[in-house]
Every structure is written in C-alpha cells, then in structure tokens.
Amino acid sequence: MTRSLTAVLLLSAALGFGAQDPEALLRTGQRWLDAGNARAAVQTFRRLADAVPDSRSHYYLGVALLQDGQPEEAAWALRRAEALAETPNPALALSLGTALLRTGASPEAIEVLTEGAKRFPRAAPILVQLGYTHYTRLEGELARAALLRAREVAPENRLAPFYLGLTEAALGELESATAAFRAAVQLDPGNPEAWVALGRTLSQLGRPDEARGAYDAALAAAPGSPAALVGLGRLELEAGRAEGAVVSFEAALAADPGHRQALYNLAAALSLLGRTEEASAVRRRFAEAAAAGDDPGRSLSRTRSKGRPRR
Amino acid sequence: MKGLIAMVAALLPLAAAASAQPEIRFTEVAEASGIRFINMYGGVRSKDFILETTGTGAAFFDYDGDADLDLFLVNGSRLGYDASQSLSNALFRNEGGGRFREVTGPAGLESYGWGQGAFVVDHENDGDLDLLVTRYGKNLFYRNRGDGTFEEAGEAVGLDDPQWGTGAAFGDLDRDGVADLVVVNYVDFRVEETPGPGEEPYCLFRGLPVMCGPNGLTPAPALLYRGLPDGRFARVEGQAIGAERYFGLGVVFGDLDDDGDLDVYVANDQTPNNFYRNDTGDRGFDFTDVGLAAGVAYNEDGRAQAGMGVDLGDYDNDGQLDIVVTNFSHDYNTIYRSVGGGWFLDESFAAGVAEPSYPYLGWGTGFRDLDRDGWLDLVVLNGHVYPEVEGGITESDYAQRGLVFRNRTDGRFDEVPPTALGVPRVYRGAAFADYDDDGDTDLLATVMNGSPALFRNDTDTPAAWAGFRLVGRVSPRDGAGTRLVLTGDGVSRVREARSAGSYLASSDPRVFFGLGSGAGPFRVGVRWLSGCEQEVEAVPGRYRLVVEPPGCRGPARPGSSD
Numbered sequence: 001m002t003r004s005l006t007a008v009l010l011l012s013a014a015l016g017f018g019a020q021d022p023e024a025l026l027r028t029g030q031r032w033l034d035a036g037n038a039r040a041a042v043q044t045f046r047r048l049a050d051a052v053p054d055s056r057s058h059y060y061l062g063v064a065l066l067q068d069g070q071p072e073e074a075a076w077a078l079r080r081a082e083a084l085a086e087t088p089n090p091a092l093a094l095s096l097g098t099a100l101l102r103t104g105a106s107p108e109a110i111e112v113l114t115e116g117a118k119r120f121p122r123a124a125p126i127l128v129q130l131g132y133t134h135y136t137r138l139e140g141e142l143a144r145a146a147l148l149r150a151r152e153v154a155p156e157n158r159l160a161p162f163y164l165g166l167t168e169a170a171l172g173e174l175e176s177a178t179a180a181f182r183a184a185v186q187l188d189p190g191n192p193e194a195w196v197a198l199g200r201t202l203s204q205l206g207r208p209d210e211a212r213g214a215y216d217a218a219l220a221a222a223p224g225s226p227a228a229l230v231g232l233g234r235l236e237l238e239a240g241r242a243e244g245a246v247v248s249f250e251a252a253l254a255a256d257p258g259h260r261q262a263l264y265n266l267a268a269a270l271s272l273l274g275r276t277e278e279a280s281a282v283r284r285r286f287a288e289a290a291a292a293g294d295d296p297g298r299s300l301s302r303t304r305s306k307g308r309p310r311r
Numbered sequence: 312m313k314g315l316i317a318m319v320a321a322l323l324p325l326a327a328a329a330s331a332q333p334e335i336r337f338t339e340v341a342e343a344s345g346i347r348f349i350n351m352y353g354g355v356r357s358k359d360f361i362l363e364t365t366g367t368g369a370a371f372f373d374y375d376g377d378a379d380l381d382l383f384l385v386n387g388s389r390l391g392y393d394a395s396q397s398l399s400n401a402l403f404r405n406e407g408g409g410r411f412r413e414v415t416g417p418a419g420l421e422s423y424g425w426g427q428g429a430f431v432v433d434h435e436n437d438g439d440l441d442l443l444v445t446r447y448g449k450n451l452f453y454r455n456r457g458d459g460t461f462e463e464a465g466e467a468v469g470l471d472d473p474q475w476g477t478g479a480a481f482g483d484l485d486r487d488g489v490a491d492l493v494v495v496n497y498v499d500f501r502v503e504e505t506p507g508p509g510e511e512p513y514c515l516f517r518g519l520p521v522m523c524g525p526n527g528l529t530p531a532p533a534l535l536y537r538g539l540p541d542g543r544f545a546r547v548e549g550q551a552i553g554a555e556r557y558f559g560l561g562v563v564f565g566d567l568d569d570d571g572d573l574d575v576y577v578a579n580d581q582t583p584n585n586f587y588r589n590d591t592g593d594r595g596f597d598f599t600d601v602g603l604a605a606g607v608a609y610n611e612d613g614r615a616q617a618g619m620g621v622d623l624g625d626y627d628n629d630g631q632l633d634i635v636v637t638n639f640s641h642d643y644n645t646i647y648r649s650v651g652g653g654w655f656l657d658e659s660f661a662a663g664v665a666e667p668s669y670p671y672l673g674w675g676t677g678f679r680d681l682d683r684d685g686w687l688d689l690v691v692l693n694g695h696v697y698p699e700v701e702g703g704i705t706e707s708d709y710a711q712r713g714l715v716f717r718n719r720t721d722g723r724f725d726e727v728p729p730t731a732l733g734v735p736r737v738y739r740g741a742a743f744a745d746y747d748d749d750g751d752t753d754l755l756a757t758v759m760n761g762s763p764a765l766f767r768n769d770t771d772t773p774a775a776w777a778g779f780r781l782v783g784r785v786s787p788r789d790g791a792g793t794r795l796v797l798t799g800d801g802v803s804r805v806r807e808a809r810s811a812g813s814y815l816a817s818s819d820p821r822v823f824f825g826l827g828s829g830a831g832p833f834r835v836g837v838r839w840l841s842g843c844e845q846e847v848e849a850v851p852g853r854y855r856l857v858v859e860p861p862g863c864r865g866p867a868r869p870g871s872s873d
Binding site: 106107137138139140155170171172173174203204205206234237238262263264265267268271272274279280283286287290 | 604654
C-alpha cells in the first residue's frame with residue numbers, strides 16, 4: 001500500500017466516509033452520471049474531491065455540476081482541475097469551455113477552447129464547441145472555420161454539420177446552410193431539429209416541395225414537433241392555402257399552446273380566411289406570449305430569428 | 312424591301328429593351344456637382360452614447376420655386392461641442408445642369424446642434440415649401456418667406472418639441488386641405504443618466520464594450536399634430552399615435568388599406584412596428600394600431616426586429632402598397648407584401664431581399680423604378696452603429712456598401728452590382744430625386760462623419776418615362792398623398808406622391824412612371840386626398856403639371872372638426 005493511499009484511507013475514515021475508497025466513490029459517481037442523476041453525482045464527487053483534491057476529482061465534480069445546471073460552480077471546479085492537472089486534458093478543456101459559455105462568460109470560453117483546439121487539433125468536440133460558441137456570439141466567419149475544421153478531422157461528428165448549417169444561415173448563406181443541414185440529417189436522420197432547419201432554409205430558398213419533405217421527415221423523427229408543423233403551415237400560407245395553414249398551426253399549438261410563431265401565423269391565416277374574431281383571440285394569446293417571453297427583438301444578440309439549439 | 316428593313320430596324324430597340332435588361336448604373340458626382348459638405352456626428356472611432364449613432368438625413372425640395380430640386384443637408388454635433396465647434400446644416404441651390412451652389416447663409420438656414428431629419432411641407436398652402444428639422448433638442452421649423460429666405464418659427468407654429476425627434480412625415484390625415492404631421496421620437500435620453508460602454512449587459516456587442524441601447528433605455532412617444540388653417544400645428548393627444556412608447560426611427564404615410572385616406576406606418580428599433588390605420592371621420596382623428604392584426608408589426612416568426620428605414624411601394628404591381636423596412640445586421644430586411652383585405656405577409660425571403668441583407672445594417676431605403684421598366688426596384692443603404700467593430704475584432708465592418716435590387720417582375724428581386732454604391736461608407740439617410748431632370752431617379756446618401764454621396768443614375772435604357780408634378784387646390788397644395796394609377800398597353804401601375812420616408816429624408820415629391828417598352832398611349836387616373844378624381848394623359852419624357860380642378864370634391868370627404 002502506498003503512503004498516499006494510506007493517507008487517503010485514513011482521511012476518509014476520519015471524515016466518516018466509511019470503507020468507501022476513492023475508486024469506489026469515482027465509480028459510484030460515474031454510475032450516477034450515467035443514470036442521469038446529476039445531483040447525486042455532485043454529492044459523490046464532492047466527497048471524492050474533499051478526500052482526494054486532485055485534478056481528476058475536480059474534473060468529475062465539474063462535469064456533474066455542469067449536468068446539474070450549476071455552471072458557475074462547475075467552472076470553479078474545472079478551473080481547479082485545470083490548475084491541478086499535470087498535463088493538458090482535452091476533456092477538461094471542453095468541459096471548462098462549456099461551463100464558461102453557460103455562465104455567460106463567452107470571451108473566456110473562447111479563450112479556453114481556442115487554447116484547447118491548439119493543443120489538441122484533432123479533438124473534434126473542442127472544435128465543435130468552439131464553433132458553437134463563436135456562433136452564439138454572431139462571429140460567423142470564426143464559427144465557420146472551427147466547424148469546417150471539426151468536419152475535416154471527424155467527418156462522422158453529428159453536431160458539426162448542424163451547427164455549421166446554423167452558422168451559414170446566420171450569415172445569410174442559405175445554399176451553404178442547406179448543404180450543411182443535408183449532411184447533418186444524413187449523419188443523424190433522427191435529429192428533428194436538423195430536419196426543421198433544412199426545411200426552413202429550403203423554404204427560404206423558394207423550394208417548397210423539398211422543404212415539405214424535410215418537415216415531414218422531422219415529424220417522422222419527432223411526431224407532433226411544433227417547429228415542423230409551423231414550417232408546414234408557413235408553406236401552406238405562402239402557397240395561398242390558408243385553411244391548410246390553420247390546420248398545421250393548430251396542431252403545433254396542441255403540442256405547445258404558447259408557441260409564439262404558431263400563434264402569430266395562425267392569426268394571420270385566420271385573418272386571411274375572414275375569421276376575424278378567432279384571429280383577434282389568437283392575437284391576444286400571441287401578445288400575452290410576447291409579453292411574457294424574451295422578445296429577441298429586444299436583444300441585439302438575438303435579432304436573428306432562426307432557432308438555435310438548446311444546450 | 313427597304314421599308315421592311317426600316318421597320319425591323321425601328322423595332323430593334325424595343326426588342327432589345329424587352330429582352331436584355333439594362334445594367335442599373337450609378338455614378339458618384341457629389342463633389343463634381345458642387346456639393347461640398349462635411350457631416351459631423353458623434354465620435355469617429357468610438358461612440359460612448361446612442362445619441363452618436365443615428366446620423367442625419369437630407370431633403371430634396373424646390374425651395375425657390377424654380378421647378379428644380381434643391382438640396383438640404385442636416386448636420387450633427389459631438390458630445391461636449393458647442394455651436395462654435397460644430398458644423399451647420401446646409402442648403403444647396405440647384406443651378407441647373409446638374410450643378411449645385413451653397414446658399415445656406417443667405418437663405419437663413421445656418422444652424423448647429425444634433426440635427427436628425429429634414430421634412431418638407433407647404434403648410435400655409437402658399438406655394439412656398441417649408442422645412443422641419445428634427446433634432447435631439449428642440450425641433451426647428453423654417454417658414455419659407457417666398458423670397459428665397461427662411462425664418463425659424465418652431466415655437467410660433469407649435470413644433471418646437473424638445474424630445475429626440477427622428478423621423479417625421481407631413482400629410483393631410485383628416486383631409487381638411489391642411490397638412491398634419493407625425494414626428495416619431497427615439498429614446499428618452501440624457502447623457503448623465505445613461506451608462507457608459509460596457510457598464511451594463513446591454514452595452515456589449517460580441518463581447519466588445521459599446522454604447523448602450525436602445526434596449527435597456529426608455530423609449531419615447533410619437534407626436535401627432537393637426538395642421539391648422541392659420542399655419543400653426545396643434546398637438547393631438549388621446550390617439551393611438553403616441554399612446555405607447557417605441558424606439559421610433561422611420562415613419563411614412565400612405566393609403567395602405569386603399570380607402571382614400573393616409574395611414575401611418577412607423578418602423579421602430581427593437582420594438583414592434585406600427586400600422587396606424589386612419590379611420591378619421593367627422594368627429595376628428597381616429598387611429599388604430601393594427602400592425603399586429605395586419606401582419607406588419609413583427610417578422611414571420613412573430614418577432615420584433617430593429618426597424619430603421621421604411622418605404623412603401625407596389626413592387627408587384629397588384630394595385631396595393633407593400634412595405635419595406637431595413638433592420639440590424641445578422642437580421643434581414645423585411646418586405647411585407649399586401650395580400651388584400653388589409654393583410655400583409657412577410658415575404659422577405661420569397662422576394663429575394665432577405666438573404667443578401669444579413670451582413671448589413673440597413674438605413675435609408677426606397678422602392679424606385681431605376682431602369683424605367685415599370686417595376687419598382689429597391690435600394691438599401693447600410694452602415695454599422697459601432698465604429699468599434701472595425702479592425703478585424705469582429706467580422707462586421709463599420710463602413711458598408713449599399714444594396715441594389717432589380718425587380719424581376721415575378722414578385723422577386725435580383726441583387727445586382729451596386730456600381731458606385733459599392734463603395735463602403737457609413738451610410739444613413741437616402742433621399743431620392745431626379746435632380747437633373749433627365750427622367751431617372753438619382754440618390755443622395757448621407758454619410759456619418761463624412762461627405763454625402765450623390766449617386767447619379769446613369770442607367771442606359773431606351774425605356775420611356777412620364778412624370779407628374781401635382782398642385783392641389785382643395786387638397787394640400789403640395790399634392791402629398793395623391794394616388795395615381797397609370798393604365799395603357801395592358802398594364803396598370805399605382806404610385807403615390809410622397810416626400811417623407813426612407814430614413815430621416817425627404818425625396819422628390821413628383822410622381823414617376825417608367826413606361827418600359829410600351830408604346831402607349833397611357834392614361835393616368837388621379838385621386839386627390841379631397842376625394843376628387845380626374846384623368847389625364849401621360850406625356851412621355853416630361854414632368855406634366857397636374858392641377859386639382861377647382862371645386863372638385865369627392866363624395867366621402869369628412870368634416871374637419873377635431
């Protein structure tokens with residue numbers, strides 16, 4: 001038995017951790033993470049970090065805190081892990097960058113991820129996260145560069161083409177966005193967000209038949225998807241088929257009664273059909289939803305209307 | 312045989328006009344035309360406050376009654392500067408032959424401060440055009456004495472409101488023969504109460520500390536004025552216009568629901584746009600904001616954008632006015648197409664104007680028939696609000712090029728090479744006019760902290776044109792708001808006489824029709840705001856004077872009591 005492990009066990013005993021050794025704590029915490037119980041994982045990794053305050057324990061604590069929705073604490077733990085690490089670690093860079101982004105410290109996130117990408121140029125997840133972070137900051141060219149590099153080093157990465165598509169769309173490059181979204185759905189046909197995004201760009205390019213196919217695929221992947229139904233409704237509306245549009249928007253609202261885009265467009269479709277009283281009622285619901293929500297029109301960083309992935 | 316050859320030869324130009332569209336071409340001629348003017352507006356390399364970002368506008372108007380269009384340019388200031396350190400507004404007289412001469416001092420228009428827009432009206436219906444200058448600070452109203460000079464009469468006529476006035480429009484909203492007025496205000500702004508760059512979360516742009524707002528600051532209410540027969544204006548309260556606060560920048564009048572009166576459309580920054588439907592009748596002003604109901608307050612996602620400039624025009628020639636609004640970068644410029652029944656759809660992508668607009672922050676804009684083919688093309692001027700973006704820190708440029716779109720005649724536009732508008736500048740206002748009377752629409756662009764650009768339209772086209780200069784008798788004398796419908800050769804085109812619009816600007820009040828390759832004859836139905844209707848013949852290659860027949864009144868003219 002090494003001197004350090006003896007010390008750990010003695011310390012554990014002194015702190016009342018019973019017979020559970022650090023490796024057991026680590027395995028327990030990992031099992032909690034795998035089971036999706038981030039809160040329990042946090043508790044377990046806290047005990048581990050208290051018992052063995054090294055880079056590994058703080059890394060796992062940071063990951064658990066991140067999954068538990070505590071990005072500030074996660075960033076602290078991951079910073080600590082970074083300071084204690086003997087060698088740079090790509091997983092640590094990725095997690096720290098993600099935590100910093102979630103705290104709103106995107107410049108720091110960019111710094112960490114850029115450094116990580118330099119040290120580990122073939123670590124696609126870091127490049128993807130770097131690209132996504134640039135995208136959230138509306139830094140389209142930088143986002144595009146990172147995501148193209150991610151696709152180059154890991155053609156099988158499912159997120160890279162999706163975020164690349166969002167980036168291209170945000171830059172107004174709809175043909176490039178379409179190509180990227182097509183790549184995304186080829187890699188991950190079960191991703192409804194990618195199908196909806198593809199449908200949207202195709203619609204914006206004036207290719208309604210192809211857009212309809214993409215929205216149908218989204219609905220196959222996620223039956224009742226409000227975003228896909230709204231997309232189909234917009235196609236109907238633009239084709240002058242207001243009745244069909246109403247059916248789609250109402251179906252979207254059945255799944256998500258506060259869906260602003262569905263409410264807004266349903267009111268328009270009802271107006272076009274001369275159903276003015278119903279349209280007025282829907283507009284009232286829209287106004288309530290707009291008042292309650294964070295209107296992207298009030299934030300420069302959110303003026304782009306296209307949906308962004310939930311992280 | 313010779314006769315046949317001659318006939319074919321005669322037809323060739325028409326065939327060429329129909330098959331090959333001419334290149335829309337602009338040449339920048341400001342300096343060569345005698346327009347020497349330096350704009351001063353806030354910091355050059357950085358801006359500490361939003362006041363320093365909006366820039367200034369311009370007005371084309373015939374101040375001396377010699378039938379050509381003169382040019383008024385608005386100037387600004389810098390924080391901490393007094394009049395002695397600032398630069399004045401300026402008036403340039405059109406000398407003919409495409410030349411201008413500055414006459415600011417003799418005309419009595421020397422003025423300093425944070426000017427914004429310039430708006431034109433014949434408020435006493437005396438044939439002399441008067442001028443409103445909106446400002447951060449008291450607005451100025453210059454009454455035209457009729458001898459080539461002006462006197463400032465803002466206080467005397469009741470237009471010296473001290474808020475931050477930006478866009479404005481004159482028009483006879485109650486159809487009593489006297490022009491009324493809407494002034495939109497931007498922000499309830501005071502330097503000493505506003506955080507500095509980066510001091511609040513809403514004072515960052517892509518991580519860069521930048522000036523704050525308008526998000527996070529207090530919007531300001533629009534002002535509605537009723538024009539009185541004695542030349543004064545009376546504030547009208549209790550109407551939808553001004554009831555809610557928005558970050559107002561652009562305002563335009565037009566008959567959006569085709570019911571014979573002028574409606575009011577306002578482009579607001581970061582807040583929903585307004586469509587104030589005019590239901591004014593015998594009991595005075597009656598406006599309802601139907602922007603949401605009509606589908607023109609938000610974009611297709613139900614989201615407010617950052618409206619700056621605005622214009623109206625029937626780009627699809629279906630007889631109904633459509634709307635264009637310019638917006639922030641990384642967002643798209645919006646076209647609301649009228650689909651009948653008072654409803655509009657956001658068809659920006661379908662029209663082909665959304666995608667090219669993403670990198671640019673749009674300001675002045677206008678639907679204009681640049682190649683005389685009878686279809687309205689589109690111009691958008693751009694320029695960022697943050698000088699701090701320059702230098703590669705972000706991908707945005709501070710100085711940006713303009714966008715020119717050619718109408719494809721199928722409901723879509725093609726972006727075409729902007730020629731001289733391709734030079735990046737920090738553009739703001741756009742005033743459109745055929746200043747050289749050669750039968751095409753030219754463009755004056757204001758440039759923040761720079762010299763204005765005068766873009767002469769040098770499109771080489773054989774297409775014919777016809778123009779109309781309006782003089783009202785029962786309706787306001789300047790003819791603003793009059794609707795003209797040109798018919799002939801199987802086509803029908805709707806245009807309205809309108810001066811105020813775009814961004815902080817006033818344009819050529821005359822009505823212009825491109826006649827394409829049509830041989831005519833073309834008849835033009837004229838509907839005055841009085842309700843009077845008359846019909847005249849278009850005279851190709853000329854601006855025809857059309858005077859409202861004396862005593863002519865329409866059937867539905869409401870009373871003027873308020």
